Amino acid sequence: MRYIPNSPEERAEMLRAIGCTTIEDLFRPIPEKFRLREPLRLPSARSEAELLAFFRELAARNAAATEYAVFLGAGAYHHFIPSVVEALISRAEFFTVYTPYQPEIAQGTLQALFEYQTLICQLTGMEVANASLYDGSTALAEAVLMAERLTHRREILMARSVHPEYREVVRTYTRTLGLSVRLMDYDPETGGLQARAVTPSAETAAVIVQSPNFFGVIEDLEAIAARAHEVGALCIVVITEPISLGLLRPPGELGADIVVGEGQSFGIPISFGGPYLGVFATRERFVRQMPGRIVGQTFDSRGRRGFVMTLATREQYIRREKATSNICTSQELCAIMATIYLSTMGPRGLRDVAEQNAQKAAYLAREIARQSGFRLRFCGSHFNEFVVHSEHPVALVLEKLRERKILGGLPLERYYPELRECFLVCVTEVIPRSAIETYLRVLDEL
Template identity: 50%
Template sequence: MYPYIPNTQEDEKRMLEAIGANSIDDLFSDIPENIRLKRELNLNSSMSETEVSKDMIKLSQENKSINELTCFLGAGAYDHYIPSIVGHIISKSEFYTSYTPYQPEVSQGTLQYVFEYQTLMCNLTGMDVSNASLYDGGTAIAEAAFMASNITRRDQIVISKTVNPQAREVLKTYGHLQGLEIVEIKDEDGVTNLDELRNNVTDKTAAVIVQSPNFFGIIEDLKSIEEIAHSQKKTLFVTSVDPISLGILRAPGSLGADVVVGEGQSLGIPLSFGGPYLGFIAVNKRHMRKLPGRIVGQTLDKDDKRSYVLTLQAREQHIRREKATSNICSNQGINTLAAAVYLTTLGKKGLREVALQATQKAHYAFKEITKSGKYKPLFDKPFFKEFVVTSDVPVDDINKKLIDERILGGYSLERFYPQYKNAILYAVTEKRTKGEIDKLSSVLEGIK
């Protein structure tokens, strides 16, 4: 049986002759000798296709999925119910084989679902314009920062430490290469420290970025933060949100947000061991020409039939690279479609029901876990579907015990917040039952 990569020595010889090289080493002649690896790669010997298949199956069986475990882990990715129609619609060949809609006459399906998605996101966030999505929530925050810097001609970004720490890492990485100064504001009792925020927002600040519900699940005082942000002329107020929370919370657009961003994974997209996910960004009309990516519009064709076109496309494929609003603004097309199908299927009442159930069940879980006093609340603030508790038991020990009971436990805050020792962030979605929550509480109570 042939190796999995079936190039023979004869094949290699013919390819080298075709390009005028004597050996494979000639292909790397531009690499200085002193930095070359002087040994073989530490790889197993070649394997056949059946051997590779067996090996990969064996490796995959070492993973535990949410089909096997009851999930109470969140921190930015959530186990929400996904209606079966979502998978059915996005599996239709006219959608999953679609490509960038440069030619509207042959891309009406793609253009329509992007238009519908943009409309739904505007309705959800209370903003005027949404683009065709971004890579993920972290990238969306970085894009919002770039846009704010571009609009204000300022280089300072003020961001709360209650924003998802992984998103802040993405901002720092991209911001470093863009010459942005990132100022982080500490939290106080789980929310943004308003006094410190007020002292750091100056006439050099391009944007103030907060998240609500924040990384701890707590609802921030967006109105007070908006007033601080807009106390400086031109400074933009950027709000990162969980889109599910907008089923019961006021839209950020109604609270003075200039830009709304977030991660759309909870809108009909499975956990998938980490992605791909969906970043969203929406703005008010006065900033739409600085919005990265594409905007799809609705029009009439020559026969007066409804049709769709790319209306605004300030990205490097369409204009000079140096004039582009961004060079990292590719959208997640199939996930955009999934989000549109999910929101359309649920509607206003359905989304509100999801948000209410998640909130009520999270508060029930919080009450059950903390009622004996073994696990104590870390914060005393209103929360959405996530909450933090502490105990004398290390988080890793707790999560190992939970795995033994087929429960995927919470997130250790100590990873990014060393001041919060033995603090666990639990997430409770509408999928969790009373029995599952009671079992979590019972198992936690028995851990010593």
Template identity: 45%
Template sequence: MRYLPHTDEDIRTMFDTIGVSDFEGLFRTVPESCRYDKEMKLPPPKTEWDLNSYMAEIKSMMKITPEHAVLVGAGRYQHHIPSTIPAIMSRSELITAYTPYQPEMAQGTLQGLYEYQTLTARLLGVDVANASMYDGASALAEALLMGIRIGRKKKRVAVSKAIHPHYRAVVDTYFAPTEYEIVELAVAEDGRTDLSSLSAEDGFAAVALQSPNFFGVIEDMEKSAEAIHAADSLFIAAFSEPLAFGLVKSPGSCGADIVCGEGQSLGIPVSFGGPGLGMFGCRDKFVRNLPGRLVGETRDLEGKRGYVLTLSTREQHIRREKATSNICSNQGICTLTAAMYMASLGGTGIRKLAKLNFDKAEYLKAGLQQAGATLCHDAPTFNEFAVRFDSDFKPVQKSLMEQGIAAGLNLSGFYDDMDNCYLFCVTETASKDVLDTVIKEVKK
């Protein structure tokens, strides 16, 4: 979008309207002692073409450009975004929409959020979904706090080590100032969470797993639900790749009580790591403990269908100490984008896309094994997987980068016992030529 500066006449009209004579008048309520009175160290202004050249120069310094093929996932995924999505989202009534506190003025936004809730509930297999959270990591932390609210006197939660390390770090931050205890569950050799310790432990308000987990491994959700419920705990299912549910059973249908995760894959670009979309749903009986906000459908005095915020127990609505969530920001624009994406693909499209991701990842997995790599885990995976190399992979990684392919995430920085192990991710954006190039370089 081009920047169109205000004319002197525009500025004078605005000053006259608000009753000030100059820019200084805008800051008259700020005490002199609180103002910055030094010269701003800013570079001289640039012409529009000079600025474009400068930005192009900065772009050329990027390690990974839009022209690179990216075979790295770990919570952020490269997916094709239909051109209809940015075209519709660029409409002013959608791109500027935020929290619709005045329903009579925001029926379009509210209906869009209502449709998002419906589509999300179907995708995740839950009874009810909220109108989004900040991101997947904070959604998990909020889910665990929700579990503690439901568990009442229980002060402990269990979290799988196969959950994304960044998600676990956010959970640690949330829980650090509280009295609640976090217990980590080990990862078995097949890449799935080891739940054998649950029978010997008690007092867990909730147990959280991720599927597909950080290694791309699909957890046995139905058996996990049985074990967790047998321990008298709530089952929280997290995720970072929602497109997997086009191919594998949804967490809710497998027995999860609360489902939460990252929705970036649903039409939202990677954008240097943000923004994301926190998706969140649960069983109907837990709805009054749900964080965030809900959009409900109702009828007005004339019998016409309308949409309103309901059961929104954020700190703006009630006393701070009674709020179920103190996150002030929801991802309104990202939520509407995800709704458009899910509606555009439909159930059939999501299934086909998930199958394409799975098939391409399996092709690379088999090729790397034939080239000498060893799978770190033998459980089924979705569109990413971890392999171990006998020799140093870094020179190969550097060679691939020079060919425009960013491949593999070194896992040793996240897990001490995974030296020379790399996480690969394949989505529909990776061509067969790219995958064959990676396999060829590993064989050398």
């Protein structure tokens, strides 16, 4: 049934109040030649049953992760999601969540966000974390602006092995602010960022490195952070595959000043690229310059524990010149999904998942390297992603894999022209041994 909130009489009254007689009068500023004078060429209305059948047919054209073996990564990862995540997140208390402006009726949401912040601090080795940002790319861009505010410097050093789309978002943020972004190239043998390539100056606000980087290579964060700190610059560490934190040392223990990244791997579906979860953590001494919101613990007049929004430095709440960001929301629903996932898995479960990722990726990488016409492009240590060099056309290789219902990897020429003969492969815990063996058979048949 069509929803029309105003009666004809009420609409006529509103038109009279603004000096109009008909709805058409509202469109007078639009030139006559641009106005639509005939009905839109749309199909006739369908019944609910017909509409559902139509959308099922459309959906069937997609390559669903339930039907294909997905060896794609590059910032969006296919992991197992425990059923409890969807069951709990579908409860009305969480599913309809919005900004908890009234803590007296939002204690459940606030407590879940407080626990999310605690979990992120434990994983990253940092002292404070916010209640989330939009996604990993905007979290990185916000970290760059935060570094500029803290250091009052105008240069950013960023590794070329940082996710290319994250780099584009940083450029978009900095383009009109007078900040210069200087790229540091990756080592052609290891695929990682060598400490000697990190050359900050007295004008450098931050050094940005991703680990594991876009090629899946694990970076030497301690050495890179030390180079940044020699000139008083901050070290920003980006993580696009947070499952790696189940195995790797936390960036905070290796000298990172700000840790940002994408939390999608923590119980959030791939969902065609969003919504995702921006992770942001830093040192307590920098908290006043951190974007987003922080949920804190407090006690009422009777000594009972409660939770409130402790810090919200967006321009809607405080004077614009003192605001740290104009991002006007957070990904609270996705943050709660991540909280449920991490609480369900626990430290041991997360480590088990990380180990499965690393072991399966190591096995496939080793076996591909034995195939004629294929080799590993980089020799650096990797987690669950690696780059394959192919003597066969990359498009042909991936098409042959698709014919066997395998999404075999990401061609790299689009992002790195010098790697036109390479593709990025990711292996997660959901990939069965049978899919790996089929993958290898297809390569062997080429």
